[in-house]
Amino acid sequence: MYIKQFASSQFAGLKNVSLDFNNGLNVIVGANEAGKSTIVNAIYSVLFANSTLKKSRSDDKEFLAQYMPHPSGDFIDGTVHFYIKDQEYLLHKKWGNKGSISLKKPDGSIITIENDIEGFMKTIFELGPRTYQNIVFARQSQLKEVLDKLREMETIESVSSLLRKAVMNLDGVSIEQLRMNIDEELEDLLKRWDYDNGRPQDSKIYKTGLGRVLSIYYHKEKVKQEMNRVFNIEQELHQISVELHNCENRNKIINMELKSLEPREEDIIKRIEIEPRVNALIKQSGDLKAISMKWPLFENDLKTQQEELNKLAKQKEQLINEENAYKSQREREALAKIVKTVDENNILIKGLNEKITNLPIVLEEEIIKLEALYNRITTAETAMKAGKLLAAINKKQEIDVWVTRDLDSEIELSENEIDANGYLKIRFGELAEIEVKTGEFNFSQIKADYENAKETFNEQLNKLGVKDLQEAKLNKSRMDAINRKIDSIKHITTAVLGEQSYEEIVEKLQQLEPTDSTRPIKIILEAKKDVDDTIQDKKVNIKVLQKDLEQWAYKYESKEKLLDNIIDLGIKLKGFEEQLGQLHPLPEGFVNAGQFRLHLKQLRDEQKRVGEQLREHWKNHDAKERELPEDSYEELKVQHEIACKEFDKKLSRAEKLAKIKAAFAETLEEMDSNSIQPLVDSFSRYLSIITLGNYKLGSINEHFDIDMIRQDDVRMPINLLSSGTYDSVALSLRFAMLEHIFAGENGFAVLDDCLVDLDPDRRGEAIRIIREYANENQVIFTTCSSETAQLLGGNIIIL
Amino acid sequence: MKIMHTGDLHIGIKFNRYPDHIKDKLVKARIEVLDRLVSAANQESCNIFAVAGDLFENIRVSKGSIIEVLHILNGFEGECVLILPGNHDYDDGLNDLWKRFKEDMGDKIILLNEDKVYDLQPYDLNVNIYPAYCNQKHSDTNNIGWIENAGEINNHKINIGIAHGALEGTSADIEGTYYFMSRQELEGIPLDLWLLGHCHVRYPDVDEPLNQKIFNSGTPEPNGMNHNREGNSWLIEIQADKTIVSKSFKPGQFRFYDLEWEVNSEDDFIMLKNYLIDKDAGNKLVRLSLFGSVDEELLRKRQEYYNLFEQELLYFAYEDTEMRRKITKEIIAREFNHNSFPHKFLDKLSDDRETLQIAYELIRQVK
Helix, strand or coil: CEEEEEEEEEECCEEEEEEECCCCEEEEECCCCCCHHHHHHHHHHHHHCCCCCCCCCHHHHHHHHHHCCCCCCCEEEEEEEEEECCEEEEEEEEEECCCEEEEECCCCCEECCHHHHHHHHHHHCCCCHHHHHHHCEEEHHHHHHHHHHHCCHHHHHHHHHHHHHHHCCCCCCCHHHHHHHHHHHHHHHHCCEECCCCEEHHHCCCCCCCCHHHHHHHHHHHHHHHHHHHHHHHHHHHHHHHHHHHHHHHHHHHHHHHHHHHHHHHHHHHHHHHHHHHHHHHHHHHHHHHHHHHHHHHHHHHHHHHHHHHHHHHHHHHHHHHHHHHHHHHHHHHHHHHHHHHHHHHHHHHHHHHHHHCCCCCCHHHHHHHHHHHHHHHHHHHHHHHCCEEEECCCCCCCCEEEEECCCCEEECCCCEEEECCEEEEEECCCEEEEEECCCCCHHHHHHHHHHHHHHHHHHHHHHCCCCHHHHHHHHHHHHHHHHHHHHHHHHHHHHHCCCCHHHHHHHHHHCCCCCCCCCHHHHHHHHHHHHHHHHHHHHHHHHHHHHHHHHHHHHCCHHHHHHHHHHHHHHHHHHHHHHHCCCCCCCCCCCHHHHHHHHHHHHHHHHHHHHHHHHHHHHHHHHHHHCCCCCHHHHHHHHHHHHHHHHHHHHHHHHHHHHHHHHHHHHHHHHHHCCHHHHHHHHHHHHHHCCCCEEEEEECCCCCEEEEECCCCEEEHHHCCHHHHHHHHHHHHHHHHHHHCCCCCCEEEEECCCCCCCHHHHHHHHHHHHHHHHHCEEEEEECCHHHHHHHCCEEEEC | CEEEEECCCCECCCCCCCCHHHHHHHHHHHHHHHHHHHHHHHHCCCCEEEECCCCECCCCCCHHHHHHHHHHHCCCCCCEEEECCCCCCCCCCCCHHHHHHHHHCCCCEEECCCCCCEECHHHCCCEEEEEECCCCCCECCCCCHHHHCCCCCCCCCEEEEEEECCECCCCCCCCCCECCECHHHHHCCCCCEEEEECCCCCECCCCCCECCCEEECCCCCCCCCCCCCCCCEEEEEECCCCCEEEEEECCCCCEEEEEEEECCCHHHHHHHHHHHCCCCHHHEEEEEEEEEEECHHHHHHHHHHHHHHHHHCCEEEEEEEEEEECCCHHHHHHHCCCCCHHHHHHHHCCCCHHHHHHHHHHHHHHC
């Protein structure tokens, strides 16, 4: 395609402009504000803007504000005369209060319906307007943001689509559209629906922006809620009806009962007066009759009781005698035992006295004396033995040596060493003697004392006829033991006899006559106690009977007079009963008239209460009945089933779409790996030319994220590039895209002074690229620089 | 002795989901079928005309409808008409329906709304009736309990139980709120005959049952898509030796069809046509759900069938989103190049027929 001519009667600052272009390089030269950019915008607007503008749309308002002439002018227009494969077309658009559009076709026919024209234009410009705006229409003012523009989603997808078309065998299918349709339908189905958890997203309640699944879900739940509501209302209504029914039944029963009881009320009140009197008379009469019956019986009873009491007194006397006999027998046995014990003790004492006679008599004083002597002897011995003397004798010549040690006799020395305790005398023949004493006591006195005591002690032993002190003590001990035993027996005898003498006891024993054997005392005593108890009971009974009989006699004088009283009461009672007989009887189930009246009162209270309840229940019933909805529970149930089916269908559809989406992505990934390569090749080629080989493409992905490699192999993200290099990259990418955007057909590019920031070297390369592109395509280039225009060459149009 | 046993007429149902002209017909049909039943009962010289519940759709039926119903029922020439309140037209002793009904029902009609034995001797019938009426809309227990405690059953009489509730095996009373009764429970009570209502299908499901003791009438005039069966009532004869002879009577005018129909070739459409289009087609209401896989040509032609159904049937609604063009590997191979994206994409889904069809349609939209 190439643009042959652009014309406009007015468009922003342009008036009656008509520009002719070649199918090649065209350079529009003009000073700043001469209208170069307006021409570019006007061409774009004729090709892509709607002729029908809406003031409500901000884009349209902006369009009019930007291009409507000031201060006067109520329309703008433009005509683009273009060729496609040598076929001539004329597209005219007019904007204003009344927009218009027309397209003249190669056959001379003109169409003016916007939709038809747009449909036709879409066959030429398959991609979205923004894609063409970003790639084909390069404006100086946008050069800095050109990479961002080129990387807009619509542009990327358009270019990707074109690349795929070129590389991938799509068989006429628009992948992007397919993807969009799948996504849109999934979104349409599942918006705000948590598919994994089968509930609304975040378990929230949404009012707007519902997907179809959520929408039918809400509907389904609403119907379900309504079902529950209706069910509950129906249940509540039933409950009220049951209560109402019970209440009505109760009311009926109360009314019926009142109807039956009330006519009797007056008579029952009279009964209340009479009945207590009747009851009192009945009771009184009953009491008297009872006394009348008891009186003779009590009298007989009293007599019997008294006779029995006498018999019991005799029984008691017999038992006392038996008890006494028992005691006498026991006393005789005890006395005989004492006499026997005393006799036996006397015999024992006699035997013991004979034993004492045979023993030598050792008195206590003698033992004491012996012990004193013995102590003196042992004291002297102890004193003597308390010291320690040692002597060693070395004979220098033969001589008899005699030794006296302590209290011992003198003996001949047999050893060289001698020891003694308190006294040592060594006699050397007749030559000399050495006497050695300890200095602590008087040895001579002790010795004298010792010998004196010893002599007296031995004399005393001889006198007692014993060999030593122990034997004397033993004899004394034996004698003492026999004496103690005699004392003990005597003591027993005394105890057995007590205060009585032996003789008195013997006499008493002789006086007691032996008796016959009796029953055991325990049995006698128990029998006696039983008789005593019975006697006591009888006495009480007799007293009670006597008391009653005395009272009755006092009260009624006699049995005969008592009978008269009873007859009088009977007459009175009959009179009252006749009165009662004329009144309504007490209904069944009532014990007395009081109970009847109380029941009547309770019934009337309840009647009042139930009446109020009934009014309340009816009110509730009517209100609840009005709440009953038009649709019954069963109808709602059918609706709910339909909604559930619909919900399942929608979910099933979503599930299938999710599967389709996955298959789509998988297929695309498998096939898409090389589709971007042609663009990469073109881009690399242009980049190498325009940067004079200083930069080459590092990487580019499907989102057109780019980084570069410098000549020295340093990888450079594009945001770090210098301004000029950045522009070169942008221009290279643009031409790479331009190569593909017309899908193999000749295309065009409208470049609005886009070389202004390039350094002279790069500008030269850029111009070379533009001219190269213009060899096969049309380029409309605007510039304010006549130098650039000269460098570019081609069809120069001066504004 | 002969009995016309019916129930579930649901007079007063509104059919709001149908277009007005159909709605009117359906509403009228409920009354007309009662008229036909009474006429048939007269023709058969029935002694008893028994309605086993749900004569009316709800307790708020208009006075006019009640009068109209009473007029028809009083046209019964036999000895008496027995009316049992069901769960839709329950009698709680308070609602206006049965008060109004009783006001004008006359002597021949007996409203069975008490738990007591109804002796039909005054009607010259040696029959005792044991009713189990509904006193509320829902109940998790049936009302036949009192009969077991009603004292000795007089075997010299014909003893008939009339009850309303879900009979075991005839109704999916999943919630258990429709007076459920088991056959064992009914058979345990030594009555000669049980006349039941509630489920809209007949029991037993044979035309002429012999010595059957338990009957469920079913509705005489179908009233919804969930009841695809023909309307039914029972003509029951109890012979002198208490042998029971019965036959199905089909007084209904309309048939409802809720069909899920698989279409894989035109033969299936023809079968559907033969099934639906006959001399009674004008009385048929059909909701059709089509599914299956068909070729392009049949997909185009399906509308002709829809047109035919719309023309011939009283009511026709359809849903055919699940009926899709049959997509086969051959079709995919024919329409798309072997190495093309669509071919590879569809090939991945070839094991899932329905998903494949959806994917195919999506591709067709963007080709």
